[in-house]
Amino acid sequence: MALTFYPETHYILAMTTVRRDRKLPDDAAAGEVLVTERQRVEPSTTLLRGTRAGHFRVVPIKTAALGVRRLSDIKPEWIIVQEGTLVRAGEPLIQRGQGRGARKFSVPFSSVVARIEADRFILQETPETVEVRALYTGIVSALRSRREVQIEAVGALVQGVWGNGRDTFGTVAEAPEAGLQSLASEEILTTYRGQILLTRLPLTAQTLAVVERQQVAGVIAPAMPAELIPQVLAMNAPVLLTEGFGEHKMSDIVYNLLRDNDGRQVALDAVEPKRFSAQRPELFIPLPGGVSLPPLPERGQGLFPGVQVRIARAPNAGQAGRVVRVFETPQVLETGLRVSGAEIQLGSGKLVFVPIDNLESLGRALDRRR
Amino acid sequence: MVFQDENTLYALPETLLPTAGTSLLGADFGSVHTRAVFIDQVDGQYRLVSRAQALTTADAPYGDVTVGLGRALDQMTALIGRGFLAGDRIAIGPGFGAVGAEQFVATASGGRPMRAVLVGLMADVSLASGKHALGSVYTDLADVISIGDLRSEEAKVNAILGKRPDLIFIVGGTDFGAQSTLLALVKTVRLALSLLPAENRPIIVYAGNEAMRETVTILLTDLAEVFPAANVRPALNREYLAGAELELAVAYGRYKAMTGGYRDMPALTRLGVLPTASSYSTIIRYLGGVTSGGVLALDIGSSTVTIAASLAKRGYLNIRPDLGVGHSAVSAVEQIGAERVLRWLTYKSSVSDVLDYVYNKTLKPATIPGTPEELEMEFALAREIAREALESARRGWPRRARIAPFATLIGAGAVLTQALDPGLSAMLLLDAVQPAGIVRLQSDPYAVIPALGAAAYMTPLVAVQVLESGGLLDLGTALCTEGVTRAADAMQIDVKYSDGRTASRIVPNNAFRLIDLPGGQRARITVRLARGLTISGKSRLTLDVDGGAAGIICDTRGRPLRPPADLGKRRDLLVRWFIGARAAVTQAPRAETSGPAPTDEENP
Numbered sequence: 001m002a003l004t005f006y007p008e009t010h011y012i013l014a015m016t017t018v019r020r021d022r023k024l025p026d027d028a029a030a031g032e033v034l035v036t037e038r039q040r041v042e043p044s045t046t047l048l049r050g051t052r053a054g055h056f057r058v059v060p061i062k063t064a065a066l067g068v069r070r071l072s073d074i075k076p077e078w079i080i081v082q083e084g085t086l087v088r089a090g091e092p093l094i095q096r097g098q099g100r101g102a103r104k105f106s107v108p109f110s111s112v113v114a115r116i117e118a119d120r121f122i123l124q125e126t127p128e129t130v131e132v133r134a135l136y137t138g139i140v141s142a143l144r145s146r147r148e149v150q151i152e153a154v155g156a157l158v159q160g161v162w163g164n165g166r167d168t169f170g171t172v173a174e175a176p177e178a179g180l181q182s183l184a185s186e187e188i189l190t191t192y193r194g195q196i197l198l199t200r201l202p203l204t205a206q207t208l209a210v211v212e213r214q215q216v217a218g219v220i221a222p223a224m225p226a227e228l229i230p231q232v233l234a235m236n237a238p239v240l241l242t243e244g245f246g247e248h249k250m251s252d253i254v255y256n257l258l259r260d261n262d263g264r265q266v267a268l269d270a271v272e273p274k275r276f277s278a279q280r281p282e283l284f285i286p287l288p289g290g291v292s293l294p295p296l297p298e299r300g301q302g303l304f305p306g307v308q309v310r311i312a313r314a315p316n317a318g319q320a321g322r323v324v325r326v327f328e329t330p331q332v333l334e335t336g337l338r339v340s341g342a343e344i345q346l347g348s349g350k351l352v353f354v355p356i357d358n359l360e361s362l363g364r365a366l367d368r369r370r
Numbered sequence: 371m372v373f374q375d376e377n378t379l380y381a382l383p384e385t386l387l388p389t390a391g392t393s394l395l396g397a398d399f400g401s402v403h404t405r406a407v408f409i410d411q412v413d414g415q416y417r418l419v420s421r422a423q424a425l426t427t428a429d430a431p432y433g434d435v436t437v438g439l440g441r442a443l444d445q446m447t448a449l450i451g452r453g454f455l456a457g458d459r460i461a462i463g464p465g466f467g468a469v470g471a472e473q474f475v476a477t478a479s480g481g482r483p484m485r486a487v488l489v490g491l492m493a494d495v496s497l498a499s500g501k502h503a504l505g506s507v508y509t510d511l512a513d514v515i516s517i518g519d520l521r522s523e524e525a526k527v528n529a530i531l532g533k534r535p536d537l538i539f540i541v542g543g544t545d546f547g548a549q550s551t552l553l554a555l556v557k558t559v560r561l562a563l564s565l566l567p568a569e570n571r572p573i574i575v576y577a578g579n580e581a582m583r584e585t586v587t588i589l590l591t592d593l594a595e596v597f598p599a600a601n602v603r604p605a606l607n608r609e610y611l612a613g614a615e616l617e618l619a620v621a622y623g624r625y626k627a628m629t630g631g632y633r634d635m636p637a638l639t640r641l642g643v644l645p646t647a648s649s650y651s652t653i654i655r656y657l658g659g660v661t662s663g664g665v666l667a668l669d670i671g672s673s674t675v676t677i678a679a680s681l682a683k684r685g686y687l688n689i690r691p692d693l694g695v696g697h698s699a700v701s702a703v704e705q706i707g708a709e710r711v712l713r714w715l716t717y718k719s720s721v722s723d724v725l726d727y728v729y730n731k732t733l734k735p736a737t738i739p740g741t742p743e744e745l746e747m748e749f750a751l752a753r754e755i756a757r758e759a760l761e762s763a764r765r766g767w768p769r770r771a772r773i774a775p776f777a778t779l780i781g782a783g784a785v786l787t788q789a790l791d792p793g794l795s796a797m798l799l800l801d802a803v804q805p806a807g808i809v810r811l812q813s814d815p816y817a818v819i820p821a822l823g824a825a826a827y828m829t830p831l832v833a834v835q836v837l838e839s840g841g842l843l844d845l846g847t848a849l850c851t852e853g854v855t856r857a858a859d860a861m862q863i864d865v866k867y868s869d870g871r872t873a874s875r876i877v878p879n880n881a882f883r884l885i886d887l888p889g890g891q892r893a894r895i896t897v898r899l900a901r902g903l904t905i906s907g908k909s910r911l912t913l914d915v916d917g918g919a920a921g922i923i924c925d926t927r928g929r930p931l932r933p934p935a936d937l938g939k940r941r942d943l944l945v946r947w948f949i950g951a952r953a954a955v956t957q958a959p960r961a962e963t964s965g966p967a968p969t970d971e972e973n974p
Contacts, residue, residue, distance in 0.1 A: 278430030
């Protein structure tokens with residue numbers, strides 16, 4: 001039995017079927033599903049509506065308002081709400097008698113009755129409404145629950161490495177070769193406004209200032225200094241990095257795929273990677289499918305000759321290639337580390353040895369794509 | 371094997387104890403890697419037979435740790451020919467013949483720590499002990515509710531609901547002392563629990579006033595799962611953590627079983643998934659009990675640093691979930707400051723470069739340094755992370771023990787154990803801990819400690835025999851000088867090998883040198899130190915030392931280590947240390963003893 005290694009996966013696929021779960025935020029209560037199964041949806045279609053829970057308030061019962069001295073004097077039938085009842089500010093929770101002479105203990109703010117206890121009410125302040133849009137052009141493939149809907153879409157998929165937590169949908173426009181700085185002049189301003197800017201060069205403080213002035217809908221860039229993170233997180237427009245932090249240029253495989261789809265609409269989901277969340281930023285370009293759906297991205301692909309991979313770290317970071325040979329015994333790197341690895345043929349034809357840990361499969365074997 | 375000391379006594383409920391068997395499969399689920407070890411009886415002794423690792427698959431898109439474990443087991447099968455699967459399931463238990471293992475233990479350090487709310491009475495009494503107990507498992511302390519807390523009940527309830535804890539740890543009151551104050555807090559907890567959807571309710575561990583145990587259990591048990599434990603503060607001047615730590619470990623296993631990726635674990639092991647750190651604590655306490663002098667284990671992981679120490683036969687465990695060289699690299703640098711990392715680099719770099727490095731590492735924690743510059747950055751980060759973790763661990767040690775020398779240091783985690791070679795592992799460990807005196811250095815490159823610590827609950831002999839039969843890698847014996855000297859040469863060392871050969875070496879001041887002495891061998895050495903320097907308070911000493919993969923490690927760099935601020939000088943010095951750590955001086959020929967001792971410049 002031969003050793004099989006399983007590298008990380010980083011999806012870069014020219015044509016695939018994706019299934020994306022669109023769900024209410026964790027802190028939102030389940031609400032209503034606004035679509036039906038197999039329904040076609042557009043990026044702006046609202047799929048789900050829920051509520052973000054308000055604070056709980058402890059409201060002691062005031063006996064004086066009811067004209068009684070002791071809590072024990074309150075009769076159960078006077079309580080006119082139940083747990084779960086939605087009440088508006090000023091509406092009574094307890095009412096003694098009828099008509100104009102009725103004595104009432106009213107709720108001071110709009111809320112939901114969460115708990116009724118002998119001496120107090122626990123009320124939840126009226127929750128805030130939260131909506132979830134489709135973001136992808138596709139069909140509703142599954143209604144998972146009142147808080148989660150699955151969308152199926154066909155197109156090109158490029159996984160990023162970092163995002164600023166925003167999303168959008170729009171047309172990609174490539175920044176000038178001279179760099180984003182050259183966009184400062186007013187006459188170009190209207191050209192890029194409302195579009196998703198694609199740049200091959202790393203973002204800098206200077207170029208970010210230009211981006212903000214241009215009021216672009218989003219930015220796809222290879223990298224930026226980590227020091228700019230606070231500034232980018234504060235931006236309204238989504239920013240997605242394809243390579244990482246520092247001085248990296250956009251890798252050819254990503255750039256070529258985006259350039260091939262120049263002028264198409266793109267769903268840009270610039271999720272900010274969180275330590276304990278598996279969600280990753282990505283951009284998706286919806287494309288017309290054929291008679292049958294293209295295959296889903298492959299996960300957990302073993303490392304075999306022919307598999308297409310990307311190199312995750314220097315040297316050769318970002319470069320894609322094909323596995324030529326997998327070494328079962330550790331080899332010595334330039335650093336002196338002895339590690340398991342594979343021989344990779346880069347696009348230029350050059351052969352390089354790369355540790356398994358620094359390889360990412362792209363989601364499909366090259367041979368199977370052909 | 372004695373798994374008890376004055377502070378600790380482990381006693382798992384009988385129902386949890388699996389039947390003992392002769393072979394054991396251990397799996398440790400880290401943030402990045404799943405490490406599997408297979409232990410079996412060879413000639414009547416438990417031995418580490420094989421180990422393998424694969425990427426952990428707890429999170430999406432897999433959401434199932436057994437996928438990664440299965441891959442590691444496939445590797446093991448490729449290495450030793452033994453199968454571990456029966457169909458698509460891991461074969462655990464008797465009756466599988468030459469397939470699988472009879473026992474299985476699982477530990478985990480990866481994944482989101484339990485978000486905890488601590489409820490108790492006095493800040494420096496029960497709450498302090500509560501925090502100490504929480505330090506034994508992977509928790510993120512989200513809030514503390516106490517009698518000193520001036521928030522209204524409403525605010526406390528909202529705090530609990532808002533923090534969405536996985537665990538509420540209730541402590542407070544001495545045994546059979548006053549109850550009313552703690553009871554009021556428990557009622558607040560009850561109210562908060564009642565407002566949470568059933569599926570979101572946290573686990574409750576109660577370790578307060580013994581007299582209230584039943585009341586608290588009755589009050590909360592219809593709303594949440596309650597784990598009662600012995601009081602962490604049975605008397606004002608007495609802290610007892612073992613009972614609470616055990617229940618917290620079981621609660622951790624329950625929490626893990628509830629989080630998707632570990633749902634198959636209960637079927638494989640009745641012990642559940644134990645915290646990896648508990649294993650370190652167990653093994654270090656054992657080693658501390660059978661060796662003279664303190665023992666310290668330092669595990670630098672991707673997301674967590676664990677320090678387990680045995681000082682004066684008493685165990686101390688410190689977990690820092692905010693420090694690590696992968697997932698926690700960014701929070702680590704936020705704690706230690708990028709400048710501290712820069713002082714270990716031999717090339718020009720900046721705070722901005724360090725930030726870029728750690729952010730990239732957090733994005734791709736499984737990757738390894740691909741260039742010499744990246745490797746230096748990784749080692750620099752590891753050194754400073756370890757320093758930071760040790761500083762915080764020391765604050766929990768008894769004052770006298772803080773300056774006590776450790777007789778044994780054990781390094782764990784890929785950055786310490788899978789360095790270029792054993793000499794470098796030894797140097798990194800010494801740089802991190804900076805001990806003085808004579809220290810035995812070991813490492814755990816096979817990640818066997820997590821399995822042994824868990825196995826000790828059911829078959830202590832497994833841990834004893836595997837540790838005795840080379841389960842840990844001996845790096846060697848380090849001789850670390852203290853003091854300052856102006857002399858060019860710091861140490862002369864004469865080595866008498868067990869086969870009668872001798873060697874003599876001179877080690878310069880501020881240097882790091884290795885003298886070959888293979889593992890399993892002992893040698894008698896005589897050390898003479900330059901004026902101003904001592905080892906264990908002596909300037910001349912003769913002793914027997916154990917060898918190891920690095921050999922005899924001579925460290926005349928003094929304490930604390932201060933690489934020069936000037937880049938040129940720093941480069942010269944660090945490169946010399948690095949070369950010294952990589953080049954073991956081979957055993958000197960017999961004839962050498964008759965001539966003058968060679969100086970460092972003559973060494974390869």
